[in-house]
Amino acid sequence: MDGLIRANVSEESRVPVGTNTAAVCPKVVARGQWGAVPPLSEERLQGPACRAVIHHTALWPCTAPPDCLAQLTHIQKLHMQDRHFQDIGYNFLIGGDGMIYEGRGWGVVGAHSKGNNHDSVGIAFMGNFNHESPSPAALSSTRLLLHCGVALGHLHPTYTLLGHRDLAKTECPGNTLYEALCLLTHH
Numbered sequence: 001m002d003g004l005i006r007a008n009v010s011e012e013s014r015v016p017v018g019t020n021t022a023a024v025c026p027k028v029v030a031r032g033q034w035g036a037v038p039p040l041s042e043e044r045l046q047g048p049a050c051r052a053v054i055h056h057t058a059l060w061p062c063t064a065p066p067d068c069l070a071q072l073t074h075i076q077k078l079h080m081q082d083r084h085f086q087d088i089g090y091n092f093l094i095g096g097d098g099m100i101y102e103g104r105g106w107g108v109v110g111a112h113s114k115g116n117n118h119d120s121v122g123i124a125f126m127g128n129f130n131h132e133s134p135s136p137a138a139l140s141s142t143r144l145l146l147h148c149g150v151a152l153g154h155l156h157p158t159y160t161l162l163g164h165r166d167l168a169k170t171e172c173p174g175n176t177l178y179e180a181l182c183l184l185t186h187h
């Protein structure tokens with residue numbers, strides 16, 4: 001019940017990003033708003049992504065902006081300094097409260113699924129979902145984000161939704177989130 005109420009609050013507070021997409025696009029916290037450093041370089045996707053790959057960050061659960069901001073900064077640093085990526089690897093990240101954070105954003109090649117980044121968008125749920133369940137708010141926001149991606153032409157209308165483990169030998173996105181993936185395509 002608590003989850004349902006939070007999901008509703010999250011949907012009501014979303015802000016339209018443009019007149020044509022007002023009905024379908026959720027509010028996204030822009031890079032500048034969470035203190036991202038600029039990418040070292042950026043490569044654009046050649047067309048709409050035909051796959052959406054769901055990840056988890058496998059870090060601490062984050063359910064409110066201060067905690068999520070700390071995790072975003074941590075991940076960007078980890079990806080750029082330790083792994084020598086050009087930027088934070090994911091296209092978007094989702095907080096437990098349903099807040100959506102811009103990573104590389106739409107239309108940009110990510111670094112999240114080796115060998116599969118050039119035709120996909122990578123979305124990471126913040127937390128570890130091997131045992132914790134994804135919140136209804138996070139699932140609801142992601143569903144809206146995917147719908148928005150199709151509306152904006154960044155995701156192919158018949159895109160395939162995958163978990164990272166479908167493409168590589170990894171636990172990602174965790175058992176509970178992997179089991180919940182079907183909830184992301186219901187409208």
Ligand SMILES: [Zn+2]
Pocket residue numbers: 054055056112164170172173
């Ligand atoms: Zn992953």
